[in-house]
Amino acid sequence: MSADHKVSVGWQIVFTFIPIVNFWAFYRIRRLQKYLFYVILPSIVMSTIYTIYNSSSLETRFIYWGSTDDPIGNVRSAATAIIAADAISFVFQAFAIYLMIIWSRKHNRQFDQSATLQKPE
Numbered sequence: 001m002s003a004d005h006k007v008s009v010g011w012q013i014v015f016t017f018i019p020i021v022n023f024w025a026f027y028r029i030r031r032l033q034k035y036l037f038y039v040i041l042p043s044i045v046m047s048t049i050y051t052i053y054n055s056s057s058l059e060t061r062f063i064y065w066g067s068t069d070d071p072i073g074n075v076r077s078a079a080t081a082i083i084a085a086d087a088i089s090f091v092f093q094a095f096a097i098y099l100m101i102i103w104s105r106k107h108n109r110q111f112d113q114s115a116t117l118q119k120p121e
Contacts, residue, residue, distance in 0.1 A: 029107040
């Protein structure tokens with residue numbers, strides 16, 4: 001059920017951090033489809049690319065893991081990949097929060113405008 005009243009922007013932001021509830025929060029302000037298109041779909045694409053890249057280079061890491069050629073380099077490349085994945089998910093979360101703020105305020109403005117239009121003068 002979408003909200004037919006103003007929503008708390010603060011609570012909406014909190015909801016973006018909770019899995020499943022984040023979908024409900026965007027649904028409440030009637031922006032679920034845009035959220036899926038702007039945040040979730042690109043996140044899935046990036047995760048798929050990351051997984052494919054890691055699985056293709058995983059064999060190389062296992063081959064060199066036992067060797068003395070460059071064990072530090074293998075650990076560094078794995079750490080770099082993890083940091084990159086964390087950074088990407090941080091960017092998507094920040095973008096989701098930004099969208100939640102903008103769209104929640106827009107949602108709330110609709111009720112401000114309808115209240116002023118209905119007010120008898």
